[in-house]
Amino acid sequence: MDGVHDMGGMDGFGEVVPEANEPPFHAAWEGRVLALQRAMSYAGAWHIDMSRAAQEQLPPQTYLSVSYYKRWELAMETNLIERGLAGADEIAAGHALREGKPLKRKLTRDIVQEGMTRGSFYRQAQAPARFKAGERVRARNIHPPTHTRLPRYARGHVGTVELVHGCHAFPDAVATDKGDNPQWLYTVVFEGRELWGPDCDPTIKVSIDAFEPYLEPA
């Protein structure tokens, strides 16, 4: 969806302000949210792209004004409710009012390391790769109303395939409960001037990682 989360190239957000000696968490609840997300994701409650999609669907003013971990927490509530794993009444009550649904597995103390290891996103290829390194491709001018990982600033622009990363689960399908629908993944590099016009510094190049359905021959 064309939401405020798709920020690449927007002006007006101001300077980047690094924080000296930043702590891992700025409040204890942030750590709990991170760990809850890890545990629920290990349990197979939802896929990371469903979490991203739920964040993208927050009202833009909410997305921009709340902290990173609060966005995670809000997205978690959305996924729990939409997937029937917990009710809004239970979250409001702070207690389970009904039995839980069976989940794939549970992250316990003894296997916590497993919950901290990223899963693999490689999937069996359904067809040979359409593009190879060095080929010119155009990012399609598409505007799906649902989750996608093709940023707006790249759409319609021509770049060069640089790396072929194999076949991966396709976020656009996963986020809409359509399964993995595996797709080839490419690093596509664009000249800054192709993206931002003739005034762009000529030394700049920007790449995205693009799934095959985002691309067409140029």
Add this chain to the structure above:
Amino acid sequence: MADHQHEHGSELSEMQLRVRALETVLTEKGYIDPTALDLIIEAYEKKVGPHNGARVVARGWNDPAFKRALLDDGSKAVRTMGHESRVGDHLVVVENTPQLHNMVVCTLCSCYPWEVLGLPPVWYKSAPYRSRAVKDPRGVLADFGIKLPKETQIRVWDSTAETRFLVLPMRPAGTQGWSEERLASLVTRDCMIGTGLPKSPQEVA
């Protein structure tokens, strides 16, 4: 956790209550084990951090065969080092040279190589960084006090899929014969994101 110590404002208090309520519901439903959550938090507070990535970079500087392996398949090479947070399949290491400076961003959310750098800093997740890195990387570098030669090529990697990028910075001059451990002390988090440069030998002397 002693989270009552962190109540600084109304939003924090509200969030503490909200997250506690959520955790209670999920525990009672049998989905989670709260003691496993404690261990995850402890790992991110104490074990998984940029020191992991610094070791990778230092070994890359000191061992040409390891550097080749790193640039060829980052995940495979890093796995041989046995990190606390085991590395997934999709780590790509990109090398800075005198002609080329690499910088990593995630414009769509905040994808970051957690396994080697730990939790992303707030600025990495912020709108200013996510919006500007792809359009005005030199301006962003200036926010970090970094000025590169005008002719240096700048390559920005937008982490739009599950691929994760780690920058292998240039080895600082004057470090011949340094051990891996000593070299690692020069490697900052920001230089592995591409918004910084390694420390100079004088800074750690």
